[in-house]
Amino acid sequence: MTLTFYEEVGGADTFRTIVDVFYREVSQDPVLKPMYPEEDLGPAADRLRMFLEQYWGGPTAYGEQRGHPRLRMRHMPFRVDPDARDRWLRCMRTALDEAKLSPLHDATLWDYLERAAYAMVNTMEPAGIGPQAAGRPTLETRAAQRPTETP
Numbered sequence: 534m535t536l537t538f539y540e541e542v543g544g545a546d547t548f549r550t551i552v553d554v555f556y557r558e559v560s561q562d563p564v565l566k567p568m569y570p571e572e573d574l575g576p577a578a579d580r581l582r583m584f585l586e587q588y589w590g591g592p593t594a595y596g597e598q599r600g601h602p603r604l605r606m607r608h609m610p611f612r613v614d615p616d617a618r619d620r621w622l623r624c625m626r627t628a629l630d631e632a633k634l635s636p637l638h639d640a641t642l643w644d645y646l647e648r649a650a651y652a653m654v655n656t657m658e659p660a661g662i663g664p665q666a667a668g669r670p671t672l673e674t675r676a677a678q679r680p681t682e683t684p
């Protein structure tokens with residue numbers, strides 16, 4: 534029988550460890566923490582955990598509850614610049630270190646997370662630079678005007 538990556542790394546326990554450590558780090562990050570709309574990071578942690586489990590061959594609860602991930606579109610309301618990306622990845626690096634995966638599993642998961650994080654960047658403009666909403670679309674209005682992503 535062929536194991537899925539999800540099973541190989543230890544299933545639900547491992548993904549819970551990764552996401553718990555990740556959000557513990559996010560809660561202490563002065564740039565990332567204020568980006569989360571809810572004060573309680575628990576529901577956001579559940580969404581990320583379900584997504585990662587599904588992506589790596591585990592339970593499909595994410596799709597049942599949230600539908601198609603459309604991750605770039607779902608991140609458009611947030612200011613994901615290179616600084617936020619690097620902070621996100623630093624929190625994830627700590628999480629993977631604490632999960633103590635085998636070197637091959639660690640490298641496989643990290644490679645994916647790094648590429649996904651680079652793909653999620655939606656602005657290169659440093660925060661606070663340039664004219665404010667005066668005539669120029671803000672991230673929010675820009676996201677609202679963008680056509681819906683097709684699957």
Ligand code: HEM
Binds near residue numbers: 565608612649653
């Ligand atoms: C690059 C830096 C990133 C930042 C700053 C960021 C930030 C955020 C924020 C603020 C949310 C909303 C929280 C919520 O769910 O209520 C969110 C949601 C989410 N993020 Fe990210 N994110 C980043 C990268 C990623 C990457 C690389 C992945 C996947 C590999 C990811 C997966 C998700 C998922 C699955 C959700 C929930 C989507 C849903 O609503 O169903 N994020 N993220």
